[in-house]
Amino acid sequence: MGNIAYEINACLKDHRMKRRIKKAGVITSDFIKKEYGKSKQLRFISGAPFLPIGYIKHKSPIMKRNVVNAYTKEGREEIHRNLSTIDVNILRFLMEHPIPQRSIEYNDNRIALYCA
Structure with a gap:
């Protein structure tokens, strides 16, 4: 910087x-x-x-797993394995029933937080 x-x-x-x-x-x-x-x-x-x-100060992430990344086949498999525990019915409900008074970004973040 x-x-x-x-x-x-x-x-x-x-x-x-x-x-x-x-x-x-x-x-x-x-x-x-x-x-x-x-x-x-x-x-x-x-x-x-x-x-x-x-x-501006920067810190490198500590204890980051090198396996999880989107650029290798093993990394993508690990990401999908982590997402396999999510209840699909709840996820579908969140996608089909957004909060109408809130923004698209808010509703998208709502789904992302559930997945996290």
Whole structure:
């Protein structure tokens, strides 16, 4: 992310952007305060926090099973084996009876959470 941050910071130093970017401001979100509050790269544009891309941290997944993936025959078989314990009648009911007041994405997530 450091290379991307370097390119973005070069654009932010443009004379038109310099006037809009401030170092002082108020962080209203607890998440932003917790994750990015200690960063010296945090800036504010029109009072809203502009998060520093170079400050993003990444953790590799621990205890991830290498067998389960969609790119090999064995991985796909493992995925299907994990899904075999799902009650098909309940899954069919969820698909045929969506909640009409909610979005398609909500109903899709409802089915995905049942499968998980």
